[in-house]
Amino acid sequence: MHANTNAGAADFPTSLIAGSPHEGFELAIRLSRLGVKAVQPDVEILKRLRPAYASDADSLIASSQVIAIHFQTIAAANDYWSRGGSR
Amino acid sequence: MHANTNAGAADFPTSLIAGSPHEGFELAIRLSRLGVKAVQPDVEILKRLRPAYASDADSLIASSQVIAIHFQTIAAANDYWSRGGSR
Amino acid sequence: MHANTNAGAADFPTSLIAGSPHEGFELAIRLSRLGVKAVQPDVEILKRLRPAYASDADSLIASSQVIAIHFQTIAAANDYWSRGGSR
Amino acid sequence: MHANTNAGAADFPTSLIAGSPHEGFELAIRLSRLGVKAVQPDVEILKRLRPAYASDADSLIASSQVIAIHFQTIAAANDYWSRGGSR
Amino acid sequence: MHANTNAGAADFPTSLIAGSPHEGFELAIRLSRLGVKAVQPDVEILKRLRPAYASDADSLIASSQVIAIHFQTIAAANDYWSRGGSR
Amino acid sequence: MHANTNAGAADFPTSLIAGSPHEGFELAIRLSRLGVKAVQPDVEILKRLRPAYASDADSLIASSQVIAIHFQTIAAANDYWSRGGSR
Numbered sequence: 001m002h003a004n005t006n007a008g009a010a011d012f013p014t015s016l017i018a019g020s021p022h023e024g025f026e027l028a029i030r031l032s033r034l035g036v037k038a039v040q041p042d043v044e045i046l047k048r049l050r051p052a053y054a055s056d057a058d059s060l061i062a063s064s065q066v067i068a069i070h071f072q073t074i075a076a077a078n079d080y081w082s083r084g085g086s087r
Numbered sequence: 088m089h090a091n092t093n094a095g096a097a098d099f100p101t102s103l104i105a106g107s108p109h110e111g112f113e114l115a116i117r118l119s120r121l122g123v124k125a126v127q128p129d130v131e132i133l134k135r136l137r138p139a140y141a142s143d144a145d146s147l148i149a150s151s152q153v154i155a156i157h158f159q160t161i162a163a164a165n166d167y168w169s170r171g172g173s174r
Numbered sequence: 175m176h177a178n179t180n181a182g183a184a185d186f187p188t189s190l191i192a193g194s195p196h197e198g199f200e201l202a203i204r205l206s207r208l209g210v211k212a213v214q215p216d217v218e219i220l221k222r223l224r225p226a227y228a229s230d231a232d233s234l235i236a237s238s239q240v241i242a243i244h245f246q247t248i249a250a251a252n253d254y255w256s257r258g259g260s261r
Numbered sequence: 262m263h264a265n266t267n268a269g270a271a272d273f274p275t276s277l278i279a280g281s282p283h284e285g286f287e288l289a290i291r292l293s294r295l296g297v298k299a300v301q302p303d304v305e306i307l308k309r310l311r312p313a314y315a316s317d318a319d320s321l322i323a324s325s326q327v328i329a330i331h332f333q334t335i336a337a338a339n340d341y342w343s344r345g346g347s348r
Numbered sequence: 349m350h351a352n353t354n355a356g357a358a359d360f361p362t363s364l365i366a367g368s369p370h371e372g373f374e375l376a377i378r379l380s381r382l383g384v385k386a387v388q389p390d391v392e393i394l395k396r397l398r399p400a401y402a403s404d405a406d407s408l409i410a411s412s413q414v415i416a417i418h419f420q421t422i423a424a425a426n427d428y429w430s431r432g433g434s435r
Numbered sequence: 436m437h438a439n440t441n442a443g444a445a446d447f448p449t450s451l452i453a454g455s456p457h458e459g460f461e462l463a464i465r466l467s468r469l470g471v472k473a474v475q476p477d478v479e480i481l482k483r484l485r486p487a488y489a490s491d492a493d494s495l496i497a498s499s500q501v502i503a504i505h506f507q508t509i510a511a512a513n514d515y516w517s518r519g520g521s522r
Binding site for chain 4: 194195196199203228229230231232234235236237238239241242243245246249250254255256
Binding site: 020021022025029054055056057058060061062063064065067068069071072075076080081082 | 100101102118119122136150152157
């Protein structure tokens with residue numbers, strides 16, 4: 001894939017530290033989305049694609065998988081929130 | 088994927104700690120589902136999709152894979168339940 | 175995916191500790207199956223799906239992948255069976 | 262997936278320790294195959310499927326991915342063969 | 349897959365160390381792209397493929413997943429940027 | 436998948452240690468290819484498949500993913516090249 005390497009600097013989190021699993025999950029969702037935007041930066045095209053894939057079970061499961069992989073990274077970064085929520 | 092970043096705060100677990108592998112697996116199932124809901128928050132659409140994908144072997148295997156990835160995270164968070172069930 | 179969160183408590187292993195790689199692999203197979211059952215708890219539907227996907231190479235490879243992910247978790251839980259078979 | 266939980270005890274390696282990366286890779290190949298056999302134990306059906314998927318690029322790439330996941334597990338079990346080849 | 353083993357030496361990062369999560373993500377995007385170029389080094393063919401897959405939701409989600417896997421590696425290499433940004 | 440367990444001993448790297456991220460990536464590419472050859476050892480068939488999948492975006496992304504998984508293993512084996520390039 002040819003990717004736009006200047007992917008959303010403004011949107012990008014400055015840290016992987018999250019205050020709770022819920023915040024970590026939100027961050028995983030953002031990273032998943034930023035991965036898509038890196039390959040297709042045209043927001044209009046992304047909006048046009050949305051209704052179809054958001055109603056397609058396999059696309060939803062695949063999206064959930066990308067979130068799961070990023071959540072794995074973020075959970076590790078936060079030491080699984082098991083020692084007071086930060087590393 | 089454009090995702091709703093306000094995904095189910097009420098539903099979200101406050102910790103990745105689970106009392107047993109079984110509870111950890113339940114948590115992995117919840118996280119998989121929350122990933123889907125982050126991309127498609129409309130519960131009615133999700134209900135409509137359900138009969139088809141829940142009867143499609145490849146969708147079921149893909150769902151099982153997302154659960155497996157989250158279970159990997161949760162098992163690590165709980166130190167694999169090998170030293171008394173908590174980290 | 176909407177998932178039944180009460181997935182097979184009776185069937186669920188109480189520990190990820192396995193006496194050998196072979197037992198660990200059996201456990202990985204069980205977890206893969208429990209992931210499928212969490213999404214589709216109706217055993218009759220699962221039986222009906224079986225002949226088709228068990229004769230489809232891509233479904234078999236995908237199933238083998240889910241087992242591989244769970245085996246990764248279980249092998250880590252057992253410290254790879256390298257120091258006498260338990261952690 | 263409904264899986265045969267008595268998957269090839271005779272074939273199963275008794276340890277994840279391998280003398281070299283090459284032996285570890287062979288072991289990863291075996292585990293990938295045992296995952297398939299766990300779901301479809303009928304060797305005749307597997308033989309019948311083989312010519313088609315072994316000539317399908319996407320099936321080959323998917324198979325290579327399952328091997329890669331198992332190799333990751335085995336490499337970790339052998340501490341990446343970096344301290345004299347065993348843990 | 350037959351792959352060109354002389355993949356973009358000039359383009360390749362000399363280190364996995366990145367100053368921030370954002371720089372790490374950019375690096376993950378580059379590695380994903382270099383993986384594609386290793387299999388298809390002909391830039392003209394890649395350019396020709398781009399409009400179709402960059403407008404296909406499933407291809408975008410799959411691309412985002414490859415980025416997620418590389419980001420996991422890079423985040424670990426940078427100790428998750430949690431102790432001052434370098435290991 | 437039925438796999439040839441005598442996969443390219445001559446081609447196989449004797450170590451996962453690589454002098455740089457670039458060499459590690461080349462090694463990941465080789466391992467991905469060896470995984471394919473383990474399932475389809477007939478080089479003529481592989482050559483015949485090449486033009487089609489090397490011009491298919493989804494096959495290229497899937498190939499890039501297998502490389503990413505192997506690169507994760509190799510990067511860990513080399514301690515991410517962060518302490519002087521070897522473990």
